[in-house]
Amino acid sequence: MKVTINDVAELAGVSIKTVSRVMNNEPSVKKATLDKVTAAIAQLNYQPNAAARNLASTRSYTIGYIYDNPNAYYVIDMQKGLLDTCRKHGYELLIHPTNAKSANIVQEVIDVVQHSRLAGLVLTPPFSEMPEIAEALERIEVDFVRIISGSTPSPKLTNCVLIDDFTAAFKITNHLLELGHTDIAFLCGDEEHSSSGERLAGFQAALTKRGIQANPKFVVPGSYSFESGVKGAKHLLAMAHKPTAIFACNDEIAAGALFSARLSHVEIPEQLSIVGFENSPFSRQTWPPLTTANQPNSTIAAQAAELLFRHTRPGSARSAVEQQPVFIPELLVRESTAPCAR
Amino acid sequence: MKVTINDVAELAGVSIKTVSRVMNNEPSVKKATLDKVTAAIAQLNYQPNAAARNLASTRSYTIGYIYDNPNAYYVIDMQKGLLDTCRKHGYELLIHPTNAKSANIVQEVIDVVQHSRLAGLVLTPPFSEMPEIAEALERIEVDFVRIISGSTPSPKLTNCVLIDDFTAAFKITNHLLELGHTDIAFLCGDEEHSSSGERLAGFQAALTKRGIQANPKFVVPGSYSFESGVKGAKHLLAMAHKPTAIFACNDEIAAGALFSARLSHVEIPEQLSIVGFENSPFSRQTWPPLTTANQPNSTIAAQAAELLFRHTRPGSARSAVEQQPVFIPELLVRESTAPCAR
């Protein structure tokens, strides 16, 4: 019924020690032996007992995903990507939802890592952007990978998966520019999230490149919420010189802006184009559906896990600088944008 | 650093076996001993190593949550409740997202259970409503708890946590009736989900109780989607004799209906009241925010896990009929409902 390391060893005609060596890809295994063992593993569909490994090994075969994100869809996608990669490598995933704002969050993270003897951690915002967490994890020598907003790999950002919000925002803005819009407003998300700043920078860069002077009045501070979008759009639509397009920092803000516009009897997209960011379900649940930018979250998570495994794996040096994968959310054109009427 | 069973045993002055007995609340432990051990456990904040337990025991200390639900918020809430309860009992949670419609889903479920040696399973719709899955699990003698839509406990529904959609719908409908509405339409969800049928039944019962003949034209078949709500409301608003209120089977449908109404220049809630069901984020992301029914999903999940643990626990007989917890989603009045103008 259950396949153990002994079965594999017997079938391959080697000792369990060798099978163990193969499983932990230790260097000193001959190619021929490795093939035999690999074949036996495949034939028996052997999967090492994670409990036994965790118990016996000084190192662990469980990674953790600690999160605090109001966007459940994001979390679910992340989990999916992590889970798939874990399964592929014979790891287990420990999920730990928590409150990033609690006073002793750093201690809590450390407790989770130590109690569950985690091999490593995948961190998403806001945790990935908290330097005190990174420091604490380094202090207890636990590997971790951060998923953060950023466009340019750098040695400082080692062990990071980058989301290039800048370029994505640049592209979205170009989409609006190509539709003939020049009076484009920007509804910001929370200042604390670096994603908001990155997106704003990309937006401004696109304008500048076309020789358009960004109107500072069109940049409205706010937060990642529906309400904020409602308020921001109301503010913009009350102006004498109105924008013809709005770049909302995420889909919720965009949905709020959409509502505000509708209340003011502004036709979307005929009189006003609106774009969001994230491709959250909200973006499909509005009317018209939102033009937005799509992040392949599962893939990003899978990459992050791969990066982590390459580190936790015994062969690789801890300090080796990895190349950093960079993901660029893609433009997704739907019905909330149209050529500028003016 | 790490607290093991040995530390507890030493502090309590007993053998590790006795500590083990306490941890698994086996019956034959003297009160005095139990207290000593319990105190030691508390003092050291001992938490048993799940890996070691899984390895040593014939039974397992991991339960599974297999899901396929488009509503990420629901899944996240469920996970939260399960996780908390697992932690409390020293169990681990294995999450397994999958596709309920895949051809060999039954085999997949069994594989997961057997490969990860799960102690039990928590099933939510659609899995909890698939008889072939229940049968298969019974055949391999794995405990499971189902969370299903239903109002009356019965011996057949042993090991179930019931969501009383009927009563909740009854209450929501009463809310509308109390506001003076009598021409109330009902937008159905997918037929395959028993929740839709239960909610419709509750709706009709409330009308009948007030001596109101439900207008069959006002019951519109559909599915749990925004589009369905848009279409359903459009259909209703095109009628010569329009309803003054709409009961949407969930928040997405309600959001769609809201949009449809707005397009037809129908004021909400002045001219038309709309209620949803679920208290999903959508219900707060619309304008006006939706009156809806709230399900305490985390609590429900926690209860389901408790029920499961009571079964998997050695002391209890497998066949013992448990009382079935029944949850009634609560009415949550927001701004999408108002007194009938007519």
Place this chain on the structure above:
DNA sequence: CAGGGAATGACAGCGGTAGTCATTTTGTAA
């Protein structure tokens, strides 16, 4: 004070990893 059930403990073993040597295989230079 014996008998017997209740309470407790000693010990092996779950399925792996890791370390130590011993042994076999291999590659290579004389």
Place this chain on the structure above:
DNA sequence: TTACAAAATGACTACCGCTGTCATTCCCTG
């Protein structure tokens, strides 16, 4: 070809933290 070192592999042991089995001790009852 032979010799010999280096590389690859195996045999064996200890152990991770806990549970199952069974033997032992305790304590109550008649």
